[in-house]
Amino acid sequence: MDIDFKEYQLSSELRGHEDDVRGICVCDNVGIATSSRDRTVRFWSLDPSDKRKYHSSKILLGHTSFVGPLAWISPNAEFPEGGLVSGGMDTMVLVWDLRSGEKVQTLQGHKLQVTGVTLDNEDIVSSSVDSTLKRWRKGKLVEFWEAHNAPIQTVIRIPSGEIVSGSSDTTIKLWKGKKCAQTFVGHTDTVRGLSVMPGVGIISASHDCTIRLWALTGQVLMEMVGHTAIVYSIDSHASGLIVSGSEDRFAKIWKDGVCVQSLEHPGCVWDAKFLENGDIVTACSDGVTRIWTVHSDKVADSLELEAYASELSQYKLSRKKVGGLKLYDLPGLEALQIPGTSAGQTKVVREGDNGVAYSWDMKEQRWDKLGEVVDGPDDGMNRPILDGIQYDYVFDVDIGDGEPTRKLPYNRSVNINVPSVNFAEVYNPYDAADKWLLKENLPFSYRQQIVEFILQNTGQKDFTLNTSFRDPYTGGECIGFWLFDPFYTGKTYIQAYPKVFSHFGILLLLHICSLTYGLQKGMLIFDAAQFDGILKKIMEFNNALLSDLEKKNLSMSELETSRVAAVVKILKDTSHYHCSSFADVDISLLLKLLKTWPPAMIFPVIDILRMTILHPDGASLLLKHVENQNDVLMEMIEKVSSNPTLPANLLTGIRAVTNLFKNSSWYSWLQKHRSEILDAFSSCYSSPNKNVQLSYSTLILNYAVLLIEKKDEEGQSHVLSAALEIAEEESMEVDSKYRALVAIGTLMLEGLVKKIALDFDVGNIARVAKASKETKIAEVGADIELLAKQS
Numbered sequence: 001m002d003i004d005f006k007e008y009q010l011s012s013e014l015r016g017h018e019d020d021v022r023g024i025c026v027c028d029n030v031g032i033a034t035s036s037r038d039r040t041v042r043f044w045s046l047d048p049s050d051k052r053k054y055h056s057s058k059i060l061l062g063h064t065s066f067v068g069p070l071a072w073i074s075p076n077a078e079f080p081e082g083g084l085v086s087g088g089m090d091t092m093v094l095v096w097d098l099r100s101g102e103k104v105q106t107l108q109g110h111k112l113q114v115t116g117v118t119l120d121n122e123d124i125v126s127s128s129v130d131s132t133l134k135r136w137r138k139g140k141l142v143e144f145w146e147a148h149n150a151p152i153q154t155v156i157r158i159p160s161g162e163i164v165s166g167s168s169d170t171t172i173k174l175w176k177g178k179k180c181a182q183t184f185v186g187h188t189d190t191v192r193g194l195s196v197m198p199g200v201g202i203i204s205a206s207h208d209c210t211i212r213l214w215a216l217t218g219q220v221l222m223e224m225v226g227h228t229a230i231v232y233s234i235d236s237h238a239s240g241l242i243v244s245g246s247e248d249r250f251a252k253i254w255k256d257g258v259c260v261q262s263l264e265h266p267g268c269v270w271d272a273k274f275l276e277n278g279d280i281v282t283a284c285s286d287g288v289t290r291i292w293t294v295h296s297d298k299v300a301d302s303l304e305l306e307a308y309a310s311e312l313s314q315y316k317l318s319r320k321k322v323g324g325l326k327l328y329d330l331p332g333l334e335a336l337q338i339p340g341t342s343a344g345q346t347k348v349v350r351e352g353d354n355g356v357a358y359s360w361d362m363k364e365q366r367w368d369k370l371g372e373v374v375d376g377p378d379d380g381m382n383r384p385i386l387d388g389i390q391y392d393y394v395f396d397v398d399i400g401d402g403e404p405t406r407k408l409p410y411n412r413s414v415n416i417n418v419p420s421v422n423f424a425e426v427y428n429p430y431d432a433a434d435k436w437l438l439k440e441n442l443p444f445s446y447r448q449q450i451v452e453f454i455l456q457n458t459g460q461k462d463f464t465l466n467t468s469f470r471d472p473y474t475g476g477e478c479i480g481f482w483l484f485d486p487f488y489t490g491k492t493y494i495q496a497y498p499k500v501f502s503h504f505g506i507l508l509l510l511h512i513c514s515l516t517y518g519l520q521k522g523m524l525i526f527d528a529a530q531f532d533g534i535l536k537k538i539m540e541f542n543n544a545l546l547s548d549l550e551k552k553n554l555s556m557s558e559l560e561t562s563r564v565a566a567v568v569k570i571l572k573d574t575s576h577y578h579c580s581s582f583a584d585v586d587i588s589l590l591l592k593l594l595k596t597w598p599p600a601m602i603f604p605v606i607d608i609l610r611m612t613i614l615h616p617d618g619a620s621l622l623l624k625h626v627e628n629q630n631d632v633l634m635e636m637i638e639k640v641s642s643n644p645t646l647p648a649n650l651l652t653g654i655r656a657v658t659n660l661f662k663n664s665s666w667y668s669w670l671q672k673h674r675s676e677i678l679d680a681f682s683s684c685y686s687s688p689n690k691n692v693q694l695s696y697s698t699l700i701l702n703y704a705v706l707l708i709e710k711k712d713e714e715g716q717s718h719v720l721s722a723a724l725e726i727a728e729e730e731s732m733e734v735d736s737k738y739r740a741l742v743a744i745g746t747l748m749l750e751g752l753v754k755k756i757a758l759d760f761d762v763g764n765i766a767r768v769a770k771a772s773k774e775t776k777i778a779e780v781g782a783d784i785e786l787l788a789k790q791s
Contacts, residue, residue, distance in 0.1 A: 006294040008253065008261055008280060010308055014044050014289035016056045020764070021283035024273045025070035025084065030098075031057070032281060033084055034289050035067035037728065041086050043098060044289070052298040054291070060096050062103040064686070065089035065725050069154075071117045071124070085124055087114030089725065089760075093126050093136065105139045112721050113760065116155035118163070125163055127155035129717070129756060133165060133175070145178045151759050156194045156202075158216075164202060166191030168759050172204055174216065184218045190759055193233040193244075203242060205231035207758070211244055211254070226252055226259040237274040245269035247763075251282045251292075263292055266315035268764065285764065286315075330355055336367045346370070393458060397450070408436055410454055429454040523661035523705065524698050524739075529611050535568050537604040541597070554596050556589075563589055564608070571611045571618075581617040587625055591632045599639060599649065606636065606652035610659050619663040626669065633657075634673060641680040647689045654681055654695040661702040670706060674715050678703070678722055685726045690733040697726055697739040704743040704751070713752040720747050720757055727765050734774050741769055741780045748787045763788040 019037035027033055031045045032054060040061060044054035066089050073083035073095075081099040088094075093114055095105035107124070116127035124136040129151040134144040148167035155165045163175040172184035172191055184204075193205035201215045211224040211234060229247035236242050242254040251263040251272045267285035274280055280292040293299060300308070330350040340347070340360025347367065348357050358367040391409040410432050433450040545555035556564070563586055570580050590612065593605045612618035626633050640646070640653035657677060660666040670677070677699075684696035700723050707715040726732055726740035744765070748757050766788060769781025 008263060008292040008294055009299045010305060011279065011291040011293040011298045011300055012053045013304075013308075014042075014054050014056070014291070015287070016042055016059075017287045017289070019066075019287055020268075020270060020285040021287060021289050022066060022068045022270045023070045024271045024281050024283050024289070025072050026273050026275055026281065027072045027082060027084075028074060029276065030075075030082055032275075032289070033070050033072070034283060035070050035086055036287070037066040038287075039063045039066060039088075041067055041070065041084060041096070043084070043101075052291075052293070052300075058098065058101045060084070060086070060101060060103070062094050062096075062106075063088040063090055063092060064683075066728060068113070069115060069117045071119050073119065085117045085119070087117045087126055089113040089721070089728075091128070093117060093124065095124070095139075107134075107136050107139065107141070109134055109141050109144070112151075112717060115151070115153050116165075118155050118157045120157050120161075120163065125155055125157070127152035127165055129721075129759065131167075133163065143178065147173060147175070147180075151756055153190060153192050153759060154194045156196065158196050158202065159198075160216075164194055166194050166204060168755055170206075172202070172214070182216065182218050184214050186212055186214075186220050190755075192231065195234045195236050197236045197242075198238060203234050203236060205234040205244055207231070209246075211242070213257075222257045224254055224257055224259070226254075226262075232269070233271040233273075235273045237278060239278060241274070241278070243272045243274060243280050245272035245282060251280065253280070264312055265290070266311055339365060340367065395453070395457060397453065408450070408454075410458065429458075523702050525614065525659045525662050526610065526655040526695070526698075527614055527659075529571070529607065531568050531572050531611075534604045534607050535565060538564060538608070541601040541604070545597075545601075551598070554598075556593070560589055567608060567612065571608070571615060577615055580615070582612070582615070582621055584621060587612070587618070587621045591625060594636050594639075595632060600646060602636075602639070603646070603648040603652045606640070606649065606656050610652060610656040613656060613659040614662055616663070619660075620665065623665055623669070634676065637677060637680050641683075645683075647687070647692060650681075650684060650687070651689065651692050651695060654684065654692065654699055657681075658695060658699045658702060661706065667706060667710070670703070671710055671712060671715065674703065674707070674712075675718065678718060682722065685722070685729055685732070685736075690736070693726075693733050693736040694739070697736040697743075700726065701739045701743040701746070704746050708746065708750050711752065716747055716751045716753045717756055720744065720751075720753050720760065723747070724760055724762070724765060727769065734777060737769075738774075738776055738780060741777065741784060745780060745784045745787060748784065754787075758788060 014032070014034070017034065017036040017038050017040065021034050021036050023035035025033040027043075031043055033041060033043050035041050040059055040063075042056050043058040043060070045057040047053040047055050063086065067086050068089070069087045071085040073079050073085065075082045079097055079099070081097075083098055083104075084096040086094050086096065091108070091110045091112060091114060093107035093110070094103050095107070096102070097104045107126070110126065110128040110130055110132065112129035114126055114128050118125050120135070122137070123142075126134050126136065127147075128134075131146050131148050131150060131152060132144050133147045133152065133155060135142050147165050148169050148171065150167050150169035152165050152167045155163060157163055162181065164172060165175065166172045168190040170185075170187045170189060170191060172194065173180050174182040174184070187204065187206040187208050187210070189207035191204050191206050195203050197203050197213060200213065201221065202213075204212050204214065206212070207230045209225070209227045209229060209231060211227075211231060212220055213222040213224075215221055224242070224244075227244065227246040227248050227250065231244050231246045233245040234242065240255065244252050244254070246252070247268045249265045249267060249269065251265065251269045252259050253261040253263070263280070263282065265282065265284045265286070269282055269284055271283040272280060275291075278294060279298070282290050282292065284290065330348055332350055335347060335349050336358060340362070343360065343362035345360040346357055347360070348355050357370040359370050360366075361368050391411055393410045395408040395410070397406045397408045410429070429451045430447070432454060433447050436450065437447060539561065542556050542561060545551045563583075567582065567586050567590070570582065573580065590605060590609055594602055594609070597605065609622075613622065622633075637653060637657065640649035660670055681696055681699065684692050687693055687696075700719055703719045704716070704723065707719060723740045723743040727737060727744060729737070732740075744757065744762060748754050748762070763785060766781045766785035769777050770785055772778045772781065
C-alpha cells in the first residue's frame with residue numbers, strides 16, 4: 001500500500017517482559033510475537049475494547065537462556081491458529097503451537113547461540129554463532145553447512161526462494177541450496193540484520209553503523225548513514241519506507257536514502273518491524289515493546305505521551321555526564337563528611353542535577369566549594385572521534401620498524417566553572433600511555449617516549465608526575481614486577497604488579513605466569529576438606545552395604561578400609577606432599593569404588609579423589625590409570641551429571657575436575673574432553689545450590705585461561721558462551737557471577753574471541769554488571785565495558 005510520510009507518534013506500549021525485548025515477529029493480522037532476555041516468548045493479541053492496544057495472550061516457556069530470532073508459521077492443518085519458531089542462546093530452535101501455547105518440537109544441533117530462523121516453505125533454516133546454517137524438516141536435521149568463516153548473525157529467505165545470510169566476517173552470502181551464488185562485500189564490520197526490499201533487492205544493518213541497499217547481483221545501490229552506534233535490525237515496508245534499530249537508542253525511519261525521523265527510546269533498540277498498515281513496532285532494552293503510528297486515531301492520549309516524555313527525560317538524566325563524569329556515579333553530599341587527606345585535594349559530588357567540585361582546606365579542616373563541573377567550551381564540538389568516542393586529541397603515531405601508523409587518543413582535562421578561578425583536573429599521560437600500549441600490543445619500552453609525545457603536543461611540557469606504573473584498569477599503585485609474555489610473541493616485557501588487583505588484568509597475569517613458568521598458584525582450586533567427616537561417611541556407607549545382603553559384595557574388606565584410611569592420612573600431611581607417595585593399588589581402589597558403589601554413596605569417594613588430585617604423586621598416578629584403562633574419570637562425570645542429579649555428587653564432581661587444573665600434566669586431557677565436560681555440567685549455572693554455582697563458575701574461569709594458552713578458538717567460544725549464561729542469570733550468587741565476568745574479560749583481553757564476544761552483546765552484559773550494587777561486580781563490569789569500547 002502507498003502511504004505519504006507523516007511523523008510517527010507513540011501509539012501504545014506492550015509491557016510484560018522482565019528484561020530486554022530482543023526480537024519481534026509480525027504474525028500476519030493475528031498479532032505480534034516478542035522474544036526477550038527473560039527467556040520467554042510472548043504473543044500479543046489486539047485488545048477487543050481498544051483497537052490501538054495489545055494484550056499478552058500467551059507466554060511461551062521453554063528456553064533456558066535469552067531468546068532472540070522469531071519466525072511466524074501461518075495457520076495450516078498442523079497449526080490451525082498458527083505457530084512460532086524461536087532461537088536462543090541455549091543453542092536450541094523451538095517450534096510452538098499457538099493454539100495450545102506448547103512447545104511441539106525441539107531442534108538440537110547448533111553448538112552455540114542461534115542467531116536467526118526463517119521459513120523456506122515447510123522447512124526451517126537456522127543460523128548460529130557456530131558459523132553454520134542448518135535446515136530442519138519435520139523436526140529432523142536434513143542438511144547443514146559451514147556458510148561463513150565467522151559467526152552468522154542473521155538469515156532470511158527472499159521471494160525468489162534463495163537463502164541469504166549475514167556474518168561477522170562482514171559479508172552477505174546468497175545461497176542456492178548449499179552453493180553460494182553471490183557474496184556481497186562492502187560493510188566494514190559485522191552484518192547484523194537483513195530484510196527484503198520489495199522489487200529492489202535486500203537491505204542490511206551493520207556494526208559499522210551503516211545501512212546498505214543491495215541489488216541481488218551484489219551491487220551496492222545506496223548507503224544510509226545516520227546512526228552513531230551498532231545497527232542491530234532493519235525492515236522495509238511496501239510504501240518504500242525503511243526502519244532501523246540501533247544501540248544509539250534510536251529507531252530511524254528512512255525514505256529514499258534519507259533519515260526522515262528518529263524515534264528516541266530509553267535504551268538500546270534491538271529490533272524494529274513494520275506492521276502491514278505502516279505502523280512500526282520496536283523492541284527496547286528497557287523490556288518494553290512500543291508501537292508507533294502515523295494514524296491520528298491510534299496515537300496515545302496526552303497523559304501517555306507525557307509519561308513517555310518524562311521517562312525519556314529521566315533516562316537521559318541518569319546518563320548525564322559532567323566534565324566526562326557520569327552524574328549518577330558521583331557520590332552525594334554525604335561524601336563531604338569524610339575529611340580530606342591533603343591540602344588542595346579535590347572531590348566532585350552530585351548536587352541535584354549537577355556535579356559540584358570541592359577543595360579540602362587543611363587548615364580549617366573543611367571542604368570549600370569551588371563551583372559546578374561543566375564540559376569545556378569546545379566539548380562535543382569539532383572534537384575528534386575514535387571508535388565512536390570523542391577525545392580532546394587523536395594523534396597519528398608512527399612507531400617505525402615498518403609498523404603501521406597507530407591512533408593515540410587523549411583527554412587533557414576536565415574544566416571546572418568557577419568565577420576568577422582557573423582549575424582543572426589534569427588527566428595522567430602515563431595512564432593514557434599505559435592503556436594505549438596494552439591495547440596496541442606494544443612493549444612498555446615505548447612508554448616514556450609516548451608520554452613525552454603527549455606532553456609536547458598538548459602543551460603540558462611542565463607536567464610532572466610520579467612515573468611509577470599504575471594499573472591501567474584500576475589506577476592501583478605498583479609494588480613489584482613480573483617478567484612475562486602477555487601476547488605469546490616470544491618477547492619479554494616488564495609488567496608492574498599493582499597493589500589493587502585489576503579484576504581480570506592481574507588475575508590473567510597470575511594465570512599466565514603459572515602457565516608459562518609452572519607456578520601452581522595460577523589456577524583456582526578447592527583445597528579445603530573435612531577429612532575426618534569424609535572418612536566417617538565412607539565407613540558409614542560401607543557398613544550399610546555390609547548389612548544389605550543384595551549389595552554386600554560391593555562393600556570394602558578390612559584391608560581396603562585400612563587403605564582408604566592410609567590415603568586420608570597422606571592427604572592430611574600437606575607439609576610432606578613433596579616426598580610422600582601413594583601405592584598404585586590406592587588409586588585403583590578409589591576408582592573401583594567410583595565405578596561400583598551406588599550413585600547416592602559416591603560423593604565422599606569423589607571428595608577423596610578431589611584432594612588426591614592436588615597431591616603431585618596422586619595426580620600423576622591417576623593420569624596413568626585414565627590413559628592406560630577405560631576413562632573412569634569421564635564415567636564419573638557422566639554418572640554425577642545424569643538425571644536425576646544429586647547435589648552432593650554434582651558439587652564434588654565439579655570440584656574434582658576443577659582441581660585437575662592445578663597440574664599441567666592434565667591440560668591435554670582437559671582440552672580433549674572440554675566439550676563433554678562443559679556439556680555435562682552446563683545446567684549447573686541455574687542450580688539452586690550456591691556452592692554448585694560457584695564451583696561451575698570456577699571451572700569456566702580455569703578453562704578460559706587454559707584455552708587462551710592453548711590458542712583454542714573453538715574452545716574459547718564454548719567457554720565464552722557458558723560464562724555469558726552465568727553472567728546473565730539474575731539469581732546467580734555474587735562470587736559465581738564475578739568469576740564468570742572475570743572469565744569474559746580474560747577472554748576478551750587475551751583470547752581469540754573478542755569479535756565473538758561483541759557479537760554476543762557483551763557490552764550490554766557489562767552495562768548491567770556495572771549498575772550492580774555489588775562493588776566488585778560493578779567494577780569488573782566497568783572493566784569489560786572498557787575492553788568492549790577498545791575493541
